[in-house]
Amino acid sequence: MEKCAVEVDGLRVVRGGRTVLPDLSLTVPRGQVVGLLGPSGGGKSTVIRAIAGVQRVAKGEFRVLGLPAGSPALRTRLAYVTQSPSVYPDLTVTANVRYLATLLGAPDPAAAARDAIAQVDLASHADALVGRLSGGQRSRASLAAALVGRPEVLLLDEPTVGLDPVLRRDLWDLFADLAAGGTTLLVSSHVMDEATRCDRLLLLREGELLADDTPAGLLAATGAEDAEGAFLALVEAASGCDATGEVAS
Ligand SMILES: Nc1ncnc2c1ncn2[C@@H]1O[C@H](COP(=O)(O)OP(=O)(O)OP(=O)(O)O)[C@@H](O)[C@H]1O
Numbered sequence: 001m002e003k004c005a006v007e008v009d010g011l012r013v014v015r016g017g018r019t020v021l022p023d024l025s026l027t028v029p030r031g032q033v034v035g036l037l038g039p040s041g042g043g044k045s046t047v048i049r050a051i052a053g054v055q056r057v058a059k060g061e062f063r064v065l066g067l068p069a070g071s072p073a074l075r076t077r078l079a080y081v082t083q084s085p086s087v088y089p090d091l092t093v094t095a096n097v098r099y100l101a102t103l104l105g106a107p108d109p110a111a112a113a114r115d116a117i118a119q120v121d122l123a124s125h126a127d128a129l130v131g132r133l134s135g136g137q138r139s140r141a142s143l144a145a146a147l148v149g150r151p152e153v154l155l156l157d158e159p160t161v162g163l164d165p166v167l168r169r170d171l172w173d174l175f176a177d178l179a180a181g182g183t184t185l186l187v188s189s190h191v192m193d194e195a196t197r198c199d200r201l202l203l204l205r206e207g208e209l210l211a212d213d214t215p216a217g218l219l220a221a222t223g224a225e226d227a228e229g230a231f232l233a234l235v236e237a238a239s240g241c242d243a244t245g246e247v248a249s
Contacts, residue, residue, distance in 0.1 A: 005030045005153050005184035006051055011060035013046050020046050021207045024060070028153075028186050028200075033179045035198035036188040037227070043207045044188040045083065048155045051186065052080040064153060076104055079151035083158050085142040089131030093122055093141045096130060097148050104149040116148040117141075121170055135162045143171075147178075154178065156187045160194065172197040195227030203231055210234040 006028035013021040021043050028034045036044050049055035051062065053070020062069045065077055087096045097116050101109035117126050120140040125133060130141055143159060156175075160168045172194065175185050179199065187198070195201050195215055203211040203218075211218055211234055215227065224230040 003030060004028060006062070006064050006186065008047075008051065008062040009060060011047070011050055011062060012058045013043075013050060013055060014058050015046065019207070021050075024207065024209060026202055026209060026212060028184060030184050031179055031182050032199040033175045033185045033187060033197065034200045034202060035195055036186055036202045036204060037192060037195055037231070038190065038204035038210075040190055041206075042204045044190075044204055045157050047204065048080065048157050048186065048188060052078065052155055054080070074153075076149055077151060078153040078155065079146035079149060080155040081139075081142050081146045081157060081159060083161070085130075085135075085138040087130045087138065087141045087145055090129065092127050092129055093117060093133070093144065094126045096141060097144045100145045101148045106148065112148050113144075116144040119147055119174060120144045121167070136164070136167060139163075140167075140171075152183060154183055154185045156185065158188055158190070160189060160191065168194075192226070192228040192231060201227070203234060205231075205235060205238075208238070210238060 004027040009025045011021055011024040012019065024047065036047060038044055046055060050057055051064060051069055053074065064074055067074055094113055094117065097113040098109045101112040106112040117123055120143050122137060122140050122144060125137055130138055133141065139159060139162065146154060160171055163171065175187060179185055198215060200214055201211065201218055202209060213221065218227065218230045222230040222233040224233050
């Protein structure tokens with residue numbers, strides 16, 4: 001079995017005539033929660049889309065679970081939760097998740113749906129129409145739909161946006177539990193304090209990978225006190241400036 005769930009080598013993506021990812025290489029080890037962090041517009045969604053096999057790429061090699069990204073064989077082994085919830089608003093949470101479970105061939109779709117909905121702490125709204133849920137509840141319904149097939153690789157694009165601190169903490173606890181059970185998670189976020197919940201961090205800015213390290217390794221390498229400070233230190237080092245904006249000699 002491959003040590004890495006995802007291997008990307010020399011990925012180049014052009015969107016709307018602009019090079020968004022010039023030449024990106026990264027790996028995501030199996031059974032870990034890897035955070036893809038960085039400012040808005042840096043290319044996080046584009047990386048996730050490429051790994052999910054739904055982004056046209058100009059160049060690069062990448063494999064997911066040892067297979068080329070986008071392979072039909074990955075459809076049941078990888079789940080991708082987009083930034084906008086992808087559930088039917090005119091169906092209940094249960095109907096949405098059970099539908100996915102049926103499509104994925106779960107032996108007992110109703111039980112699988114119940115479990116997935118409980119995992120995202122949405123049991124109290126299981127019978128509510130998705131269209132009548134709050135934004136955060138809707139994104140959890142989307143996450144339940146992704147979890148119901150028990151994917152080996154879970155790609156989550158900004159899953160904690162719009163959630164209160166308690167729900168955010170619970171969701172990160174769930175990610176850690178899933179990883180402990182062997183699932184590989186790549187989670188994008190622009191909230192730097194979520195970095196501490198990850199096993200590894202990929203810091204992405206303007207399509208360039210500034211760091212690929214553990215949270216502790218990143219702090220040690222930069223001498224910063226938190227992920228935000230580490231990120232700033234790396235940006236300054238990359239642009240050849242010190243903290244005051246002066247160009248280093
Ligand atoms: N459909 C598109 N057509 C052309 N350019 C796009 C398209 N979608 C995104 N881009 C550009 O690609 C770049 C990277 O966008 P991407 O959505 O990957 O960033 P991101 O880090 O996920 O941002 P955010 O955190 O705001 O979602 C941005 O400059 C954006 O303007």
